[in-house]
Amino acid sequence: MSTNGSQGPVIGTHNGHFHADEALAVHLLRLLPTYKNSTLIRTRDPEVLKTCDVVVDVGAVHDHGILRYDHHQREFATTFPGSNTKLSSAGLVWMHQGRGIIEQAARINEGTPDNELLYQKLYDDFMEAFDANDNGISVYDTKALNNAGIEKKFSDKGYSIASVVNRYNYAPSATSTANGTATDKSQGQEEEDARFLRASAFVGEQFDIELSDKATNWLPARALVAKAFNDRMQYDPQGRILVIPQQADGGAPWGDHLYNLERENGCEGQVLYVLFAENGEKDSKWRIRAVSVSSDSFENRKGLLEAWRGVRDEQLSEVSGVEGAVFVHAAGFIGGTKTFEGALKMAQKSVEV
Template identity: 55%
Template sequence: MLRSLALRMAENAAKRLKTDNGSPLAIGTHNGHFHADEALAVYMLRQHVPTYSGAQLVRTRDPARLEACHTVVDVGGEYDPSRNRYDHHQRSFGTSFPGRPTKLSSAGLVYLHFGREIIARRLGLAADEDNESVGLVWRKVYESFIEALDAHDNGVSVYDPTLLAAAGLQKRFSDGGFTLGAMVGRLNPNWNDPVPEDPAAAQAAEDARFELASTRIGEEFDRELDYYVRAWLPAREVVAEAFAARSDYDGEGRIMVLKGQSAPWKDHLYNLEEQQPDSGKKVLYVLYPEKPTPDAKWRIQCVPVAKDSFESRKPLPEAWRGFRDEDLDGISGVSGSVFVHASGFIGGNKTFEGVLAMAQKALAL
């Protein structure tokens, strides 16, 4: 498979983009062991920025060969956008994404400079159009995807290891180490894999592995980008409308109802609450139909204290938890009950009127 990929790469050389002097436009990065950050940096440029469509990839540490490249990422010891140089390993480097603390890797640098263009094109806008939606998605994709690669490549842990040790916290089990960085890393050859004796063949085999890794991490990036453009961003209007109408169901605005169809609401709810800190008490329960049909059952979900937290701002009453159907009807005093989860973070009712009654009763308990 790797050999066939290398052959296809060679066969496509004639189709690659040409520069003004007729030579292939080249993106340079280092050879040897590859990482997720340069794999994604190369993918973003070649697949999402028209200038680099079909660009040649040059993997080397030879300064003369790198100097001849149009663009260089993750090698060369230079960060200079005016010269298309995007390395982060030099001692003087300290650039981070606006509003975020993590030092950038080559993925973060390419995203910093080209991310807005990538997102604008995905939204069907002019490449240089910078409206609110472009900025929202640009920041969100960085925080949800790119920053993890920056942190991984710069050796930044999710939690402060000193504080973890001081608290005596240890993992209960192995999580398999399956991170975005590890996903790319495992595509490197094993230490005892056979290596072609011919240096050119050996480099071609290594480059083919890098191409696979770049495509793999790029596919995940595309899925992330498509989610935020096609699902997350349209949900903002839905949630904003529900947030504005929450006082219709509770005088203090603690119940929010998503009518018609459920949509991703957590990010947008927290953002709306931050933007309007004096708009009343925080939302405690979100109500939504299981599917967009008139006969759909309804869910009540507790708002977590933070997006990734398992702790709810106000869980459903302890006496309701773990019960279903008629048993739950009798305990809650609300007919049509379907269930309440054992942890109290979510429940259900056969009708909107029933799930609203559950929410109102839960507020009073």
Template identity: 50%
Template sequence: MAETVSKRLKTSPPQIGTHNGHFHADEALAVHMLRSLPAYASASLVRTRDPSILAECHTVVDVGGEYDASRNRYDHHQRTFDTTFPSRPTKLSSAGLVYLHFGRELVRRKLGLEESDSAAPEVDLVWNKIYESFVEALDAHDNGISVYDPAAVAAAGLTKRFSDGAFTLGAMVGRLNRNWNDPAPEDPAEAQRDEDERFLAASARIGEEFDRTLDFYTRSWLPAREVVRAAFEKRKEFDPQGRVLVFEGPSAPWKEHLYTLEDGSESVLYVLYPEKPTPDAKWRVQTVPVSKDSFESRKALPAAWRGFRDEELDGISGIDGCVFVHAAGFIGGNKTFEGAKAMALKALEE
């Protein structure tokens, strides 16, 4: 796992092999990830199920019935295959296998770190996060694993309220295959070229989504974590019990990072941040949800404040400079930081 890609490559340029016929998102992404690395940048691609041709390929993904990283074989269809990503339950597909072995290098390069920094904590942090938020869905889809336990869903009598258009990552790639009634070229070689062109389009499309995900987690998500960490470490300066988190500089997406930093303690109830990065900015007081995607607050702003604004809210709360409190009690605002802090501290006692 620690060996670099360049040390594993012994042919120049290498040839990547995968199967022909109907293609899926996992091998489309696997090929894209490999070609994103300098050692594979000029790699050619062959799509076949002919064992003699695959045997000549430097790297083979999603075909061949063999998983052996030392020989660059990354198939998952054999009966004995049961490899999963560290600390995750989902059996890997070819996308997960390639990401398992090459994902750290993709992350390291995106972070601009040297090869000697491959074991840096931030590399592992992003490597794990991208697997959980992107690659695992492809592994599950290709291995026929549902998001929810079908038996539990049926027992609960749950049904969809509307169609979501089946716009999953897998479906996005699947739509680029030839439809059952699309005319195929009569010449086998021409038909294969058409199919290969469709595959390359699919690899580029899901590759673009992967690249955007990699860009987000390295350039936005990871820096946000440090902003939240700094605020979290100073939280007791504003409330001795650490229930108020304040972003004194730029605010950042905080929910997911806060839950991780709390590590199950659920200590923070209110988050304060400026509406914009200027000295005259108004301030917001936002409640912390019970979970990242929940609309239920750990402690909503006082019921008596909800739905009121400006001077009327000043009189009700006894705090000057109030701007509003939402009718649902999950957010409010004040003209100044001191006013927002007063709202949070008073709400703690309500």
């Protein structure tokens, strides 16, 4: 058994080898005022766990009413609403406490549409991967991939958050000897606890960055993209060109919102190109971006014209017939012009070929 801190309620989790889900679960709880200065106890002793105010990833009980969030019991099959992925301790904390965490960390009140949007978005884009990893669920059906003869080109084990967290189980610390082992049992437990806290801080920072980005960047962009979607017919009668308002500049994350708006309006796959300014200045250059088939695909619905690809400046203006053309990427997914009019002309030419 070990503790960290000296004030507030007690959070309990197991000692020994740790994973990303409980490391994140502890961080999530500490974003709530109740647990901000909480003591952490890491133990598998059921009598000690009974004394904890909240317990994650150990104890074989899932009961929000008594703040027990374990998922290892045989009968456990709880999933996040709308998902088929069985929850881990992190997912359980998020399902029950996520709206409150958003209110505290992003200052967006529970019960509001924006809070609910972020609650779902953070699960889809961040939390679900933790649940799947801890429950041994692959992104793809590995048997189907093998049957199709599809093989990995390289190992990506070192590039998931879960695999990075796992490294902290073996990371050296100040109490380690030259061969990486602690000098006595108590020192070994302290070292293990210190590694867990480092892992929790690491994964917690990734969550904080994700929440901040979604709250301050992704969420405000929804209204901008919705307006652009509603106005798209003025640039192309078939609605294939979307123009992001200039004040949004190139940093507005339009992709997710566009796909959602198309689904909501029954016109999936309609928009082929998105135009946006490089910055918010009146004399900003403009970009034209081919829309991907899906949010996680590099394949374009329709790339920019083959004859333009890899060509720049005056040569591109001559080939394309677009004054002020700057470049088109060799892969045909993005191009740039000196003016909005140039970008629009480039898009209008592309949709008709």
